[in-house]
Amino acid sequence: MRTLRLARNVRLGIKNLLLHKLRSFLTTLGVVFGVGSVIAMLAVGEGASKEALERIRKLGSQNIIITAMKPVEEESAQNVMVFMSIYGLLYDDEMRIAESFPAVERTAPVKLIRKEGRLGARSLDLRIVGTTPAWFDLVQRPLIAGRVLTARDMAEKGDAVVLTEYGARRLLATQATIGQWLRIGGNYLQVIGIVKSESAAGGSMQTPDQEIDAYIPLDVARERFGDVFIQATSGTRSMEQVELHQMIVEVRSTEDVEPTASGIEAMLKRFHKKTDYRISVPLALLRQAEATKRTFNIVLGSIAAISLVVGGIGIMNIMLATVTERTREIGIRRAIGAKRRQIIGQFLIETVVLSVCGGLAGIGIGLFIPWLISRFAGMPTIVSAYSLVLSLGISMSVGIVFGIYPALRAARLDPIEALRHE
Amino acid sequence: MNTPASENALTAQIVDLRKVYHMDSQYVTALDGITVSFERGSFWAIMGPSGSGKSTMLNLLGCLDRPTSGQYILEGQDVSSLDDDALSEIRLKRVGFIFQSFNLIPQLTVRENIELPLYYLGWDPGSSAERARELAAKVGLEKRLAHRPSELSGGEQQRVAVARALANDPAILLADEPTGNLDTATGEEIMRLIAELNEQGKTIIMVTHEAHIAAFAKRCLHLRDGIVERIERADR
Numbered sequence: 001m002r003t004l005r006l007a008r009n010v011r012l013g014i015k016n017l018l019l020h021k022l023r024s025f026l027t028t029l030g031v032v033f034g035v036g037s038v039i040a041m042l043a044v045g046e047g048a049s050k051e052a053l054e055r056i057r058k059l060g061s062q063n064i065i066i067t068a069m070k071p072v073e074e075e076s077a078q079n080v081m082v083f084m085s086i087y088g089l090l091y092d093d094e095m096r097i098a099e100s101f102p103a104v105e106r107t108a109p110v111k112l113i114r115k116e117g118r119l120g121a122r123s124l125d126l127r128i129v130g131t132t133p134a135w136f137d138l139v140q141r142p143l144i145a146g147r148v149l150t151a152r153d154m155a156e157k158g159d160a161v162v163l164t165e166y167g168a169r170r171l172l173a174t175q176a177t178i179g180q181w182l183r184i185g186g187n188y189l190q191v192i193g194i195v196k197s198e199s200a201a202g203g204s205m206q207t208p209d210q211e212i213d214a215y216i217p218l219d220v221a222r223e224r225f226g227d228v229f230i231q232a233t234s235g236t237r238s239m240e241q242v243e244l245h246q247m248i249v250e251v252r253s254t255e256d257v258e259p260t261a262s263g264i265e266a267m268l269k270r271f272h273k274k275t276d277y278r279i280s281v282p283l284a285l286l287r288q289a290e291a292t293k294r295t296f297n298i299v300l301g302s303i304a305a306i307s308l309v310v311g312g313i314g315i316m317n318i319m320l321a322t323v324t325e326r327t328r329e330i331g332i333r334r335a336i337g338a339k340r341r342q343i344i345g346q347f348l349i350e351t352v353v354l355s356v357c358g359g360l361a362g363i364g365i366g367l368f369i370p371w372l373i374s375r376f377a378g379m380p381t382i383v384s385a386y387s388l389v390l391s392l393g394i395s396m397s398v399g400i401v402f403g404i405y406p407a408l409r410a411a412r413l414d415p416i417e418a419l420r421h422e
Numbered sequence: 423m424n425t426p427a428s429e430n431a432l433t434a435q436i437v438d439l440r441k442v443y444h445m446d447s448q449y450v451t452a453l454d455g456i457t458v459s460f461e462r463g464s465f466w467a468i469m470g471p472s473g474s475g476k477s478t479m480l481n482l483l484g485c486l487d488r489p490t491s492g493q494y495i496l497e498g499q500d501v502s503s504l505d506d507d508a509l510s511e512i513r514l515k516r517v518g519f520i521f522q523s524f525n526l527i528p529q530l531t532v533r534e535n536i537e538l539p540l541y542y543l544g545w546d547p548g549s550s551a552e553r554a555r556e557l558a559a560k561v562g563l564e565k566r567l568a569h570r571p572s573e574l575s576g577g578e579q580q581r582v583a584v585a586r587a588l589a590n591d592p593a594i595l596l597a598d599e600p601t602g603n604l605d606t607a608t609g610e611e612i613m614r615l616i617a618e619l620n621e622q623g624k625t626i627i628m629v630t631h632e633a634h635i636a637a638f639a640k641r642c643l644h645l646r647d648g649i650v651e652r653i654e655r656a657d658r
Contacts, residue, residue: 008547019529332525335486336539337514337590339507415486419525 006349013350024354027318030311031358031398032365035391038304039366042387044373045300047380049293056289059282060138062105064249064261066093068242071274084228087276088242096271097249097264103256108135109218110246113225117214118183119171126167126214128184130221136195138248146178146193153192153217161189162215165197182214187224189216257283308394311358312402319351319406330410331418340411347410351403352396359395363388432495433593433625434460434483439492441478441648452478454648455492460594465620466627467639474645476629477598483627484517484596485509497593514542518587518595520616522602524579526571532558532582533567539590557585561615577608584615588624595619597628601635613638 017024059065068088094109111130116123129135136148144165153160161182168177172191181188197211228241251260261281268277323330330343366388370381441453453475460466470476481487482494485501488509494502501512519525526535533554540550558564561581571579580600587595597616601609617638620626630636644651 004546005544008541016529328525329527332527333538333542334510335484335513335519335525336586337510337512337517337542339510342542416481419521 009345009349010353013346013353016350017354023318027315028311028354028358028361030314031308031355031395032311032362034304034308034311034398035359035362035395036365036369037307038301038391038394039363039383039387040369040373040381041300041304042297043366043370043381043383044379045293045296046382046384046387047370047374049289049296050382051380052289053286053293056282056286058140059285060140060248060250061254061283061286062250062252062257063138063282064251064257064264065280065282066247066249066264066268067278067280068245069276069278070240071276084239084241086241087274089244089247089277090271091243093268093271094244094247096267097247100267101251101260101263103251103253103260104249105252106134106138106250108132108138108248108250109244110135110248111218111221111243112245113221113229115185115225117167117171119180122171124167124170125212126184127209127212128221128225129213129215130218130225131215132218134250135215135248138250141195144194144196146191148193148195149215149217154219157217157219157223159187159189159220160192160216162193162195163191164195164211164213166211167214168194184214185225189214189220254283257281308398312355312398315351315355315399316402316406319347319403320409322350323347323406323410326410327413327418327421330413331415331421334413334415335419343411344404344407347407348400348403351406352399355395355399355403356392359392362391362395366391431461432459433462433464433497434627435493435495436482437493437495439479439482439494440490441475441482441487442490451648453482453489456645456648456650458643458650458653460625460627462625463620463623464625465617465638465640467636467642468627468629468645469631469633469636469642470645470651471631473647475648476645478648479645480596480598480627480629483594484519485512514539515590516593518590518592520580520583520587520595520597520600522599524571524576524583524603526579526582526586528571530570531567532563532569532571532574535571535582536585536589538586543590553589554585557588558582560588561585575608576604577611580604580608580612581615584612584619588619593625595624595626597626599630600628601630601632609635 066089070085070087089109091109094107098104098107108131111128113128113130115126115128117126131149132154133149133151141164146162148162149160152158161184163171163177163182168191171182172180177194178191180191182191195215227243228239230239249260249264251257258281261279265279268279269275333343333346367383370383373379374381435458437457439453439456440451443450443452456475456479468476468479478487482489485496485504486509488504489502492502493500496512496516499512501509504512527538530538533551536554536557537545537550540553545553555564555567558567561584563578563581563585566574566578566582571582574582580603595616600616601612604612613635616626616628620640626639628635628639636642640655642654644654
């Protein structure tokens, strides 16, 4: 019975609003755009941060990544004739880390060498990654064909190489992929598998390094290519000796990440005279990115809230005009026996109907704008169900908050005065 | 005046009713102690020059306003000091209004206008539509139910207003210059309808300043300066 009455009141409210179609339409525009911008902004923000979070998450929240870094002092001392710079992580570092920290589950060393890969007439600059099978467990890159490196490849120092999808396409083209012999430097290595390409981040033009990876057993890399790299850049030749370029350390649980990271740092400090490494913790990055996202959402939310308040004021303005215009009607209803709260209810329902209709139209716009952005600007957007529910709730509250004053004004009218109103 | 009439024979009774308005730091006495008993089924005309207190009296009788002092007993219940909600309830259940300017709600159809009191009484749509049809037939407008007030003539609009006033089967029917906006012929038509309702037993109190309209009533109360000047018994 109550809901039946409410439905009747809503119908009556809609009927009254339809009497002034243009006015009702213009009145709701504020809420339409307010809600639309809330959803659109949240969708863009969500899309952008999801991409960032995804990238960090791929690094693994239980991982610690130690990267070799050319020390700063060395770089400035380059002019003073340093023949060879020796820096980076050591083979021993890996062993020490694996053995000293009980929380460490696995480690994956990475040795990077830039070499040209050739297959028949085709060639491609490759980034040779000398590593162990553990790398494929720690960095999730799905296998497309063949197999990844195994313990046997390590033990036998097999001439095996795993390519990325991108690298395989460029080098192998239409030929049967697995089993081909690739010439890298002066060596021949057999393609044993292909892993999925890392999706290029947000339409960047450059081919990311990891696209041209060629994974080979660490010991093979060490024996065939050595630790010394000669770089010929614009006339000057520089020599570097780096044992390991990167090390990925996986700990047992996320709680172990931070203590282990600081433990590793203390240990490396002892064995390295210079700070020629950097420790990054994806978990910390993740937390930071999440905090940034929160801030971003708060800022967007405030802007959206302001636009909704403006929309609400527009509605209130029109409802006050409506109350004045319908003073006589209010007088008639009161004379017939309508109670104050019934008058309040009538006008409040009208305002809420107005703002909820605006909210629904705003959801339409809020779905359309992110679609446009994704389609034409190539930016990822995510419209969450939560933002739809939120904005519908907000538009309803805007109706109640900004409708209550006009409704009270209507109810407070003296029936005798109201009946006399022209 | 102090006729010991039995309570049941009286629909409404006002005793020493006073109404003082406070306007611009001045007190204006609109009604200065009026005592009248309205018997069941009676038909009263209230006459008097403007400013005599006619409208104030009608507003008090219609529970749109509260007296400054004195008593108003409607169907045995003292309603002189009820709050706004309770007065609304009394209006809803026991009072019917007919106004000079019809006061129909323009955006509602004839049927919806007649149903308005029933809506506030909480009737379900089915039975209130049925009741609206009956009432429209009673005032001769059964073919106009779907029309809006603006599509009706003045006389028809007033008939709708009469039908609406009857919807809640009120104890008293109050009419404020019901023919004021109508031409003489139409006005007399409306008066015949109202008189007919009185024949059927409705208690009617009507404010008018036209003698030939007042002639339809059975009694005529003359007000002057907020007091009862005289009460006439009309012979019809």
